[in-house]
Amino acid sequence: MGETAPVRIVVADDQDLLRGSLRMLMDGDPRLTVVGEARTGREAVDLAARLRPDLVLMDVRMPEMDGLAATREICEAAPHTRVVVLTVFDLDDYVYGALRAGASGFLLKNTAPEELLRAVHVVADGQSLLAPEVTGRLIAHVVRERAGTAPAAWARTPLAPREREVVTLIARGLSNAEIADRLTLSRATVKTYVSRLLAKLGARDRAQLVVFAYESGLVRAAGAGGDVLPG
Numbered sequence: 001m002g003e004t005a006p007v008r009i010v011v012a013d014d015q016d017l018l019r020g021s022l023r024m025l026m027d028g029d030p031r032l033t034v035v036g037e038a039r040t041g042r043e044a045v046d047l048a049a050r051l052r053p054d055l056v057l058m059d060v061r062m063p064e065m066d067g068l069a070a071t072r073e074i075c076e077a078a079p080h081t082r083v084v085v086l087t088v089f090d091l092d093d094y095v096y097g098a099l100r101a102g103a104s105g106f107l108l109k110n111t112a113p114e115e116l117l118r119a120v121h122v123v124a125d126g127q128s129l130l131a132p133e134v135t136g137r138l139i140a141h142v143v144r145e146r147a148g149t150a151p152a153a154w155a156r157t158p159l160a161p162r163e164r165e166v167v168t169l170i171a172r173g174l175s176n177a178e179i180a181d182r183l184t185l186s187r188a189t190v191k192t193y194v195s196r197l198l199a200k201l202g203a204r205d206r207a208q209l210v211v212f213a214y215e216s217g218l219v220r221a222a223g224a225g226g227d228v229l230p231g
Contacts, residue, residue: 006033007124010051012044012070013059013086018109022057025113032120041065048074048081055124058103060087068097075102075204082123082205086111104205127206156216157201164218166193170206171213 009026011034013019019037026032036051038044042064048056056074060067071083084105085098098106105123107116159167162183169179176190183190194206203209213219 004031006031007055007120008033008035008051008053009120010034010036010038010044010047010053010056012038012041012047012056012062012067014039014062015059018059025117026057026120029117032117039063041067041070044070045073045077048078052078053081055120056081056083057120058083058085060085060098068101071098071103072101079204084119084123099207099211102204102208104207159197159200163193163197163200166190167197167209167213168218170194171210171219 009032011019011022011026013022016039019039023034023037026034035053036047038047039062041062044056044058044062044067045065047053056071058067058071062070065073067085067087071085074081074083082104083098083102084107085103086107086109088109104127105119107119111119165183166179169182174182176187176194179185180187180190185193194209197203197209198205201209201212203212
């Protein structure tokens, strides 16, 4: 059996020292390899288009084009490329904006190296990840921004009762195995439901399913009379 090819990564950050440190960290893991570095958002978009990496580590504040705009362009042009946003800012707008742009993860730059590596593997494996420090404020932000406004088009997408149950449990932070136990389903059935939800809603991954659950009102944030995503 041949070895699995390493995850190909582009590191995008305008600070040379941090970009170099991230490259050393990634290249120190035999399952990862950095194939390119970008100093600006525009460079990140161009590199992603040319190199087709598996994952981009994206800084938020960069010259020429900020990380959120770059994330949006990359996710639209290359659906197979996943983006993890890194920032020193845990502000609501950045978190929410990153997820709406298509990011699969959001981490603070003070994340421990081993945790950052774990996050990269989680996202590369097709899952989504949010820093626990910011998930609660993300949900509060969604509720606050949407209060009294018409829901987005995707938030009005009709779901079958079981689909509603599955996406609600995803929003509460449950894994497929936990959802299977809760609903007395097989893990394969839950995986099928998740795939169906992604296709039906046009969502890239579980992170966007979480946003859908709150925007559609299936789950409500703490302080709004409902549930809060664990974190």
